[in-house]
Amino acid sequence: MTPSWTFAVGRDDLGRTTVADGPAPELADGEALLRVDRVGITANNVTYAVLGETMRYWEFFPAGPRGLGAEWGLPPLWGFAEVVASTVRGVEPGQRVYGYLPPAGHLVVRPERVDAGGFRDGSVHRAELPSPYNAYRLTTGDAAYQAAREDLLILFRPLFFTSFMLADQVADNDFYGARTLVLSSASSKTAYAAAFELHGRGPRLVGLTSPGNVAFTESLGCYDTVLPYDRIVDLDLDPTVYLDLSGAPGVRAALRECLGDRLIRDIAVGLTTGIPNADAAGEVFFAPNQMRKRRRDWGRDGLDQRFADAWQRFAAVAAGWVDVHAGAGPEDLRQAWLEVLAGRTPPRVGHVVQL
Numbered sequence: 001m002t003p004s005w006t007f008a009v010g011r012d013d014l015g016r017t018t019v020a021d022g023p024a025p026e027l028a029d030g031e032a033l034l035r036v037d038r039v040g041i042t043a044n045n046v047t048y049a050v051l052g053e054t055m056r057y058w059e060f061f062p063a064g065p066r067g068l069g070a071e072w073g074l075p076p077l078w079g080f081a082e083v084v085a086s087t088v089r090g091v092e093p094g095q096r097v098y099g100y101l102p103p104a105g106h107l108v109v110r111p112e113r114v115d116a117g118g119f120r121d122g123s124v125h126r127a128e129l130p131s132p133y134n135a136y137r138l139t140t141g142d143a144a145y146q147a148a149r150e151d152l153l154i155l156f157r158p159l160f161f162t163s164f165m166l167a168d169q170v171a172d173n174d175f176y177g178a179r180t181l182v183l184s185s186a187s188s189k190t191a192y193a194a195a196f197e198l199h200g201r202g203p204r205l206v207g208l209t210s211p212g213n214v215a216f217t218e219s220l221g222c223y224d225t226v227l228p229y230d231r232i233v234d235l236d237l238d239p240t241v242y243l244d245l246s247g248a249p250g251v252r253a254a255l256r257e258c259l260g261d262r263l264i265r266d267i268a269v270g271l272t273t274g275i276p277n278a279d280a281a282g283e284v285f286f287a288p289n290q291m292r293k294r295r296r297d298w299g300r301d302g303l304d305q306r307f308a309d310a311w312q313r314f315a316a317v318a319a320g321w322v323d324v325h326a327g328a329g330p331e332d333l334r335q336a337w338l339e340v341l342a343g344r345t346p347p348r349v350g351h352v353v354q355l
């Protein structure tokens, strides 16, 4: 039997970790076995764990079948995997796919809608979960894929997709009438990719960040102004939309106090502080909603092509904004998890782990 392993975190204490060893799963008819090859860890993966119960992120990769108790959760990761065995026509050993993966040696999928672009995991336990997370894209059928940029795809692809759809939704709504867009956790990949997409399209872009991250965020050149969190009083009193990626209640309170009714929209996008912000913001950005609208407007291929074009423009620039720190094996994965969870990763660093 092929040995395998699973990394899990305490659902009630994300800093408690375990690595369980076990055999690689056996395949049934209609299934394929993926070997998880190379993955990334950013604040986004921690957010999946923070929202593990409420948004059902723990359900993608259940701990129970891997011999772990209900107190453990598998934080979903993004990256590349290789097909190592398959009972499904069109899904062949040796193929490489990009998708949503467990922090583990292997994943069994039930490929459906197999075509030249890839497949979807039709496993029963994933059927009710948001469908964009169930797609696995073959590197050979992917307009955004370039072998030399795998690490950028690992780190940025889902984040950039969110940023691309967020920027598109805001522009599609005439910026909600705002003259200024304020983004918190402006040094995060999701925020600065959105700023990259929105820069120069009308509203002024203001990035709010920690004092220690101001210089990095300014160096990106995609915000018109960068302010540390304690200088919110310096904002111009324009009609403003707040895109919240930090979740910090104090930042929201300071913006409301400073802007009053000039704060015309308050949209929760992320929560790098780990503090849920959906209720406080009153509005949550959910990329699949805008994605569905654009599939109707542009067609599936039209959206894919626009995304691929935007990705190529962004990736060429972002390659200079990130230092990839590459680790290897479950222990490096654990270390990267704990570092990102504690907020100790400098914004320029992107953790990638070869498994």
Ligand SMILES: NC(=O)c1ccc[n+]([C@@H]2O[C@H](COP(=O)([O-])OP(=O)(O)OC[C@H]3O[C@@H](n4cnc5c(N)ncnc54)[C@H](OP(=O)(O)O)[C@@H]3O)[C@@H](O)[C@H]2O)c1
Binding pocket: 042, 043, 044, 045, 047, 048, 158, 159, 162, 184, 185, 186, 187, 188, 189, 190, 191, 208, 209, 210, 213, 245, 246, 268, 269, 270, 271, 272, 273, 274, 285, 286, 287, 340, 341, 342, 343, 344, 346, 347
């Ligand atoms: N709605 C969606 O569909 C969607 C999709 C993708 C991402 N997101 C969300 O966007 C957020 C950013 O994700 P990312 O992967 O782009 O992040 P990232 O690049 O890893 O962000 C790092 C930045 O987040 C802040 N931060 C990180 N850890 C922190 C901690 N423990 N306490 C306080 N601040 C911390 C710091 O920024 P500052 O100093 O600038 O605050 C840090 O420079 C996440 O919450 C993610 O879930 C949402």
